[in-house]
Amino acid sequence: MSGYWAGILAILAINIIFAYGIFITAAAGQLNLGGAGFMAIGAHAAAVLGEQLGWTPAQTVPAAVAITACVGIAIAFPVLRTRGVYMVLATFAFAQVVTGVILTQPALGGAMGLVVTEYVDLPVLLLAAAGTTLLAFWLMATRFGLALRALHDDELVSTLMGVPARAMQVGAFAIGAGLTGLAGGLYAHHFSFVEAQYFNPLLSIYVLLFVLIGGTQTAWGPLVGATFFTLVPELLRVGGSWRYVVFGAIIVAMMMFRPEGIVTRSLVDRLFSRRRPAPDAG
């Protein structure tokens, strides 16, 4: 395998994990536009623990997941009071605060960034991505996943049916933050360098696009969305800067003709289920 494709596969694996982190929140009907902030926490936690305390990646990555999940829980309670456009803006502001704090603290790398010496190779990333994908499919098949889907479709009715909305949403937010931290930790160890400038608003925007274009109704969405978004720009590479124009046009067209995302529940039913597909709820 050439180095070029190895590089693309590594980015693809990290993007898939990152996308599932945002997807778990979106599956509960909440949009997180602060993905880059959570990933920055994971990446910098892994970097600082590895360099300052000499931990191995086997210790720093789980620690990064735990730290990011804890931050997720802490921020979930206030942030989940907001909804709709307000939640999008609040998570966006949160990510800006995180990168701003990292930029002003030399111990966290400041504007210079941190070098990470311990290297994690591609097979580990692919295994982690596969594991995350399986975890997401399993989660969506449990009662917890059912509750998330109910909240996604109609929060009021599911609350009336006895779904504890707040607990489920905080849980989803924390799990999502943990996965984002995993993506950040692996990113730090694979690319051997972290800097706050990488975790910019555009990264948060892209990962939310992965999830929304892929579709939030089933666990297939982030996998398809992240793969689509990582590979299409590469395939369009011949076109130079035009590829982003084409890419933007694809996004606009997707929202016009298939706003639910590429993969929907009825599509999955049609492809994989013997039972007659449910009439498309539209």
Added chain:
Amino acid sequence: MSASVSSRHPLLTSIGVALAGIAAVALLAVLPGGSTLAQQVVSGLMLGGIYVAVAVAFTLTIGVLNFLNFTIPTLFMLTGMVAWGLSRWGLPFGLSPGLHWAPALLGGVAVAILASLIVERFTFRYLKTRHGDATEHAIPLVSSLGFLLIFEHLVLIFLGSEAQSFPVRFRLDLHLGPLVVGLPQLASLLLSLGVVFWLSWLLQSTRTGRALRSIAESPDTATLLGVEVARIVPIVFLLSGLLCGVAGALFVVNYSDVSPFMGEHVGTKAIAGMVLGGLGSIWGAIAGGLLVGLLETLGIHFFGGDAAQVAVWGVLLAVLILRPQGLFGASRIGKGKL
């Protein structure tokens, strides 16, 4: 919750606030050592004038359509870059030599309005296809992100990725005692506020304004009462394109440089201003935009750039969580705004 005073007599209140502000700056200027600070306050307000126009564009689309339009910063950038291109190379296909800066800026504004209407054509008309779940409000938001990519990279392809100097040759400084106030800056603050006052009058006193406010309250009821929603919605995009264009043109006149990335900084600050003032409130966006300009200039003066960023976004996060209706307003999305 106490209703904001400004919603009753906005014009009188704002004149009062402006007079109080001028008095405060004048007082500061005569104090020993206060003149640097007063100068910072003046520049902060001038910068805030640009944020006001962009923040009002944001708040208008959110207020009427509940749509966070991410192309707004790009429209701002488009004005500056297109105007620069027109003044450097003239009309496309060699129709004319490089234009004078004034028609070039007008051309930039026209392109921003046109781009905004294109966004409307391809994002908002299709919102009728509702699929009824919690993330459907993200559909136009995602489309607008697609348009952001398109516009930004078209500019990069045709106009390059370099920051360009675009000197506008009228420099006149007003010397008020120790203070230096650029005449173009003062004019642009007044023009920016003038456009916003006109918009406010339009919303309050015209037939179109009433239609817009009725859509803001409830699109379904507005349709039932005979408002042609499909005809009125493009007006929102026309107005937000105009506001971004005016802001972009004023930015060029004041700072004399343009770049394909100038929208990001102004856009995030305008969002901050809108949130501080309360989403969907025009008077809030004016106050918030000026406040952010002031906080930014003073923050950089006292603490440096990165710390100022943390402060602005930290305050913003706290406001969103603790007072989602904004610092001053009592309004919320869909009810009693504009």
